[in-house]
Amino acid sequence: MTEKGARIKIDEYKGPLGKIKGFEFTVGKVVSSDYEEWEPMGPTPKPIIPTLRPWFFKLMERYPPFYMPICDMCCLCTFGKCNLSKGKTGACGIDMKGQQGRIVEIACCIGASCHSAHGDHLIHHLMHKFGDVPINFGDKIEVEMPMTRLIVGMKPENLSDCLEAMKWVQNTITHLLSAGHTGQESSYLDFESKSFLAGLCDNVGMEIADAVQIAAFGFPKGEADVPIVELGMGTLDTENKATILMIGHNVAPGIELADYMREKELEDKVDVGAICCTAIDLTRYYEGAKVVGSLSRQLKYIRSGLADVVMVDEQCVHLRTFEEAKKVNAPYIATNEKRMEGLPDRTADPTQEIIDDLVSGKVKGVLILNPEKAGKVAVEVAIKVKPIRKGKKSIPDREEAIEMAKKCISCGNCQRNCPNDLPLIDAIEAAKDGDFKLLADISEWCLDCGRCEGECMHGVSPLDLIIFAGQEYIRNEKFNMRAGRGPIQDTEIRNVGAPIVFGEIPGIIAPIGCANYAKEIQELYILVEEFLIRGYIVCVSGCAAMDIALVKNEEGETLYDRFPGDFDRGGLVNVGSCVSNPHICGAACKVANIFARRPLRGNYEEIADYILNRVGAVGVAWGAMSQKAASIASSANGLGIPAVCGPHSAEYRRMYLGRTDNDEVWTAYNARDGTSGHPVAPAPEHLLTTAESIEQAIVLCAKLCIRPADNTKGRMIKITHWMDLSRKYLGVNIPDELEKYIRVEADIPINMKTEILEYLKSKNWEPREVLDPTIVERLSKKYIK
Amino acid sequence: MVKPYQKPNINPDMGVTVFEPETMANILKVQGKRKLFIIGAESLTWELDGKKLVDYFIEIVKKLDVPVVATGHSYKYLSEKLGKDKVTMMSLINITQRLSDPNWKGIDGNGQYDMAIFGGHIVFYVSQTLSNLKNFTTYLRTIDLDKYAHPNARFSLANLSDEEWKEFLEKLTVNL
Numbered sequence A: 001m002t003e004k005g006a007r008i009k010i011d012e013y014k015g016p017l018g019k020i021k022g023f024e025f026t027v028g029k030v031v032s033s034d035y036e037e038w039e040p041m042g043p044t045p046k047p048i049i050p051t052l053r054p055w056f057f058k059l060m061e062r063y064p065p066f067y068m069p070i071c072d073m074c075c076l077c078t079f080g081k082c083n084l085s086k087g088k089t090g091a092c093g094i095d096m097k098g099q100q101g102r103i104v105e106i107a108c109c110i111g112a113s114c115h116s117a118h119g120d121h122l123i124h125h126l127m128h129k130f131g132d133v134p135i136n137f138g139d140k141i142e143v144e145m146p147m148t149r150l151i152v153g154m155k156p157e158n159l160s161d162c163l164e165a166m167k168w169v170q171n172t173i174t175h176l177l178s179a180g181h182t183g184q185e186s187s188y189l190d191f192e193s194k195s196f197l198a199g200l201c202d203n204v205g206m207e208i209a210d211a212v213q214i215a216a217f218g219f220p221k222g223e224a225d226v227p228i229v230e231l232g233m234g235t236l237d238t239e240n241k242a243t244i245l246m247i248g249h250n251v252a253p254g255i256e257l258a259d260y261m262r263e264k265e266l267e268d269k270v271d272v273g274a275i276c277c278t279a280i281d282l283t284r285y286y287e288g289a290k291v292v293g294s295l296s297r298q299l300k301y302i303r304s305g306l307a308d309v310v311m312v313d314e315q316c317v318h319l320r321t322f323e324e325a326k327k328v329n330a331p332y333i334a335t336n337e338k339r340m341e342g343l344p345d346r347t348a349d350p351t352q353e354i355i356d357d358l359v360s361g362k363v364k365g366v367l368i369l370n371p372e373k374a375g376k377v378a379v380e381v382a383i384k385v386k387p388i389r390k391g392k393k394s395i396p397d398r399e400e401a402i403e404m405a406k407k408c409i410s411c412g413n414c415q416r417n418c419p420n421d422l423p424l425i426d427a428i429e430a431a432k433d434g435d436f437k438l439l440a441d442i443s444e445w446c447l448d449c450g451r452c453e454g455e456c457m458h459g460v461s462p463l464d465l466i467i468f469a470g471q472e473y474i475r476n477e478k479f480n481m482r483a484g485r486g487p488i489q490d491t492e493i494r495n496v497g498a499p500i501v502f503g504e505i506p507g508i509i510a511p512i513g514c515a516n517y518a519k520e521i522q523e524l525y526i527l528v529e530e531f532l533i534r535g536y537i538v539c540v541s542g543c544a545a546m547d548i549a550l551v552k553n554e555e556g557e558t559l560y561d562r563f564p565g566d567f568d569r570g571g572l573v574n575v576g577s578c579v580s581n582p583h584i585c586g587a588a589c590k591v592a593n594i595f596a597r598r599p600l601r602g603n604y605e606e607i608a609d610y611i612l613n614r615v616g617a618v619g620v621a622w623g624a625m626s627q628k629a630a631s632i633a634s635s636a637n638g639l640g641i642p643a644v645c646g647p648h649s650a651e652y653r654r655m656y657l658g659r660t661d662n663d664e665v666w667t668a669y670n671a672r673d674g675t676s677g678h679p680v681a682p683a684p685e686h687l688l689t690t691a692e693s694i695e696q697a698i699v700l701c702a703k704l705c706i707r708p709a710d711n712t713k714g715r716m717i718k719i720t721h722w723m724d725l726s727r728k729y730l731g732v733n734i735p736d737e738l739e740k741y742i743r744v745e746a747d748i749p750i751n752m753k754t755e756i757l758e759y760l761k762s763k764n765w766e767p768r769e770v771l772d773p774t775i776v777e778r779l780s781k782k783y784i785k
Numbered sequence B: 001m002v003k004p005y006q007k008p009n010i011n012p013d014m015g016v017t018v019f020e021p022e023t024m025a026n027i028l029k030v031q032g033k034r035k036l037f038i039i040g041a042e043s044l045t046w047e048l049d050g051k052k053l054v055d056y057f058i059e060i061v062k063k064l065d066v067p068v069v070a071t072g073h074s075y076k077y078l079s080e081k082l083g084k085d086k087v088t089m090m091s092l093i094n095i096t097q098r099l100s101d102p103n104w105k106g107i108d109g110n111g112q113y114d115m116a117i118f119g120g121h122i123v124f125y126v127s128q129t130l131s132n133l134k135n136f137t138t139y140l141r142t143i144d145l146d147k148y149a150h151p152n153a154r155f156s157l158a159n160l161s162d163e164e165w166k167e168f169l170e171k172l173t174v175n176l
């Protein structure tokens, strides 16, 4: 029996105690049998650090961590700096691998705590505003919150239940983070095992954050036909309306802002748009909101003078936004305790007073921690300040831009400080003669970081020049995307479970994450279109969900116009913001649970083993930048879902790479008879890897969808796509080591049979059995009848 | 060495800048017995004076007579020009992982290499893979022939302009 706290709310009470209105009380712990009975408890609820260590170590036997230090030193304690390169150890005894493992583990803890603290804030805010709302996603979803069921072993029924799950997250992160202290963990493998566990915390923290906002704000609950919303820097009506730009991830103040606008009927006076996940979450609530774009749009948008008010919440917000807002006379509102920016806390002040101070310019920015107040202030200030600031920009006009360019001495400092090594010298040189084409071209490759301008000793801001050159593009950037739909429905899982597990739907491709691309922002589109046309299921979230929509076909349609939002063959599913990612991992878990009837509750290892061997899902974090993306990757990897990252992700320092030429590790138990040592295909080849180009990434994704348990028809389909894409993008006729992926002749694509058989002959290929594979000994015997 | 091309990429152990093509030719010819040239996809798009970078590298490959690993999506072009038997397709991270394993048998099965030559890669990406080799191998000389000063390569160039780079590669080829 499990104990459980209860909150009781009584609207009106008349009785022996007298008359009470709006009464609410909490009883410490009650015992509920229903709570216990929904599924038998598995072996690992609320795992602590050692609990799942054997599973993570098993994964790392196949996929050992591969380190690429970005810094050879450590300066974490006062013994430092310590040089750890080439086999040296620090004063505390840590070696290079240990240090890399430690930094990644700390990053994963930061990422997991970010999502979880966001979720924790939402639970409290929403309970305060709406009471203890039930978590019910409707008739089509019985298994809501699969990650929390799987990891924590509980099934939250309302917001307050989530607090208990959150307690596990918070406690675990504290323990994990403590391992990073000097003189704690020494083994890189144990640091990695802890990174995986941080990924579990992240999965639960994210899932809670999204579940409570779906439940309380009434976001879509997994319907495929969610509205199409506007995307792009040109979508806000700056001519006729006052505009508010929000940036960040916590939608609470944005919701209040939208409510206030609707209540006061101000929608024809105010236009609201957002950057990053706040944008995605706002459009799940208010269709009139605009998605301005992914994180690499912040400085461009503010400097272009398009926002009358800038309101920020938390995570991935450029730290110079206040400074930038001041330059264009846009009042600035910070709304979250994680990011208070040294601003005066005006939360308790009268609303009108704050509005007057911001409009008059007496203060340039304020901190308002009450979302309702922040929303109202933003709307009122925007209306009043629009005629005063008159669209003021902070970029040069044409003449000034040419004058600025002329100051450039082509020293190249800016270019060498640009994370993408953009050809700034040539582009600025051309601008000296009034030719801004090169600068405009760069615009789509520019990460909007501003690192170039800090480096110039001659008064040139390459970023200002880029923004000037891109003005026309910025004004006209208007696309469509589908709003975030949230979870995958159980009914959808029932329909696609078998085709996914048997490989007839060749895979689930999941581009997620940030916008730190090595090349142009539209590159990911190529990958997504390719897989949609081929009938893969594509799930997207966050910045990636926006950036794949930045291309139209000849008919003027974006991918969202062309492909339906169903979790089915050829469907393009936008699950939502960063915190919606667990719906994708959750869908893989639901395949195991709903289709294959594997129990979820506290049963992490079995479900992960099932996914690793059977569910061809692959994450694509093409522009991953943040610590959150690191913990999201861990959350997927621990479950046996591999991920392909872009070139910048090498700067995370660590990948999990398999070796197809190491036959020893590619064996499995056969769950039909419990026997061990059976060879399996080296699939998925990696758990976490980078790719050099989008072409390579496309081929790799198709390959990583192959799973040891594919049936012969499914394997044949997957190999067909892999080979087809290898030919198209790499010019490779027969991929190296193809023989390792073919078990029996029936695995061979029919249209290439003759040439493949010839190839197999040259490799002395022998057929081998088609297994029911598992890599966990305990599980190899569990289902023998 | 000169300051790294990517200026913040400073570390205590940094490689050597090679200023003269003759010196580089000498390193490539004399040092190392088992050599591998790893050519990336940027070599298909970067041009020096209207000629693809990959074509400069192909000339070097022919002179040195070394096996080639084509990374990214450079295989098609390289295998067409050099022949399929000379070129192996592998990702940059996979070849780095193998070069980092002292027990790797090599592409030809004859054992680990002692010299890896790189060219045609995104500067910040190859810097990371070179960092793995710098930190975790003792037997491998790494050389990067892109125009950048790469602190994680044992030998690299001096942040050359395109004209200087072209001249460097041409002189290098002549001296091989």
Ligand code: SF4
Binding pocket: A074, A075, A076, A077, A078, A079, A080, A081, A082, A089, A090, A091, A092, A093, A094, A182
């Ligand atoms: S934590 Fe260890 S390696 Fe880092 S500075 Fe301190 S003694 Fe040196």
Ligand code: SF4
Binding pocket: A417, A418, A419, A420, A421, A422, A424, A445, A446, A447, A448, A449, A450, A451, A452, A453, A462, A463
């Ligand atoms: S703002 Fe753009 S051009 Fe400037 S350093 Fe950043 S990415 Fe490079």
Ligand code: SF4
Binding pocket: A407, A408, A409, A410, A411, A412, A413, A414, A415, A424, A425, A428, A455, A456, A457, A458, A459, A460, A461, A462
């Ligand atoms: S740092 Fe300044 S002077 Fe040097 S190339 Fe860049 S813009 Fe020109």
